[in-house]
Amino acid sequence: MNYTLHEQEFTQQVADLIQQTACILPEDIERALVSARALEASDNVAYSVLDTILKNVDVARKQQQPLCQDTGLPVFYVHYPCGISTRIITRCIQDAVVQATADGFLRPNAVNPLTNKNSGNNLGIMIPCFHFMEWDKPEIQVACMLKGGGSENMSIQYSLPDAKLSAGRDLNGVAVCVIDAVIKAQGNGCAPGIIGVGIGGDRVTGMQSAKKQLFRLLEDENEYPELDKLEKSLLAQLNKLEIGPMGLGGKTTVLGVKIGMVHRIPASYFVSVAYMCWACRREVMSYKL
Numbered sequence: 523m524n525y526t527l528h529e530q531e532f533t534q535q536v537a538d539l540i541q542q543t544a545c546i547l548p549e550d551i552e553r554a555l556v557s558a559r560a561l562e563a564s565d566n567v568a569y570s571v572l573d574t575i576l577k578n579v580d581v582a583r584k585q586q587q588p589l590c591q592d593t594g595l596p597v598f599y600v601h602y603p604c605g606i607s608t609r610i611i612t613r614c615i616q617d618a619v620v621q622a623t624a625d626g627f628l629r630p631n632a633v634n635p636l637t638n639k640n641s642g643n644n645l646g647i648m649i650p651c652f653h654f655m656e657w658d659k660p661e662i663q664v665a666c667m668l669k670g671g672g673s674e675n676m677s678i679q680y681s682l683p684d685a686k687l688s689a690g691r692d693l694n695g696v697a698v699c700v701i702d703a704v705i706k707a708q709g710n711g712c713a714p715g716i717i718g719v720g721i722g723g724d725r726v727t728g729m730q731s732a733k734k735q736l737f738r739l740l741e742d743e744n745e746y747p748e749l750d751k752l753e754k755s756l757l758a759q760l761n762k763l764e765i766g767p768m769g770l771g772g773k774t775t776v777l778g779v780k781i782g783m784v785h786r787i788p789a790s791y792f793v794s795v796a797y798m799c800w801a802c803r804r805e806v807m808s809y810k811l
Contacts, residue, residue, distance in 0.1 A: 524605045525660065525811040529614050532809055536618035536664055537625075540596065543666045543805040544588045544627045547579045550740045551716075551777065551802045555579070558714060558767075558774035568772025575767070575800060589801045590712075593629045594668035596650035597733070601663040603811065608654050611662065615652070619644045631671075653730070661810045665737060668803040676711035676797035678703050679729060681790065691791040693752055696721055696781075697759075703795040704760050704776065709769015712799035716740070717760070717779045720794040722786035732796035735780035737804050749781045767800075777802075 555576055562569035582589045596619055600611060620643045622628045632646035633639070644650065657663075680699040682691045687702055689695035700719055707713070720731030744750035756779040766772025777800065786792065 527606055527610060533614040533617045535809055536615050537621045539666050539805055539807045540622040541627045543668055543803050544593055545586050546583050547589060552579055554740050554777040561773045567770045568766045571767040592670045594670040597667040597669055598650060599653045599665040601655050601657045603660055604656060616645055619650055661808050663808050665806045670799055673711040673797050673799040676707040678795050680793040696793050697756055699793040700756055700795060707797060709765050711797050713769060714767055714774045714777050714800050716777050716798040716802050718796035719781040721783040723784035727784050728792040728794035731782040731784050732794040735782045736798050738780045740778040753779045753781055
């Protein structure tokens, strides 16, 4: 079936999506931050940090200003029906990114690694990042995530078995890797964080799986009982580390742990950890065709 995409209208809706993603923290993340603050005594540093974060969230929402000065790398997961050109969708989203940058909702973040020159409009080689998936619905769904550089620097990938960590090729080994990643971060990447984990795959698909987990709501349950149990166990274990908000100590080091898996080849067993800061900026829109 052939569909007609009204490009100007679609581009504007994506630009609005980017603005909302940059300025409004998702409700589940804000609820988790409020709950984390309630766990701390009002004279604790952790309470003060979380209270400041929540005030920032409120100001950003009311004034329609970005939650963080690092507006991150725009990542888009796009579902589209057969009959729509992904090249046209790509061009529209790129135009929306340019518009959002000009309007001040995105900081220019696309830097050429050879010349160190910033493109100035957030367009570059493989920037923004696109993932396309065809489906049967007569609409285009665009999921946007803005992944900040500070949290991206804390992301890491392990290859099991790992003798230094005494981590084998099983879920216990996966847990060891996740705990090690959070300990290594030590509050960098703007804790409390959200931890996305990808088990299996190759070097690329493993990290893609890990990042995709960051779109999940904090309150949801994993479709695999074994992974759901591991998510809950790791959340408790990581918060017992008391690294706390911004690494300054406290009862909440992470707000959630979300784990996915992809098939692997026999020779490889990768554990990919995508660290996300408290400003877990993600939003979804649907465009009816």
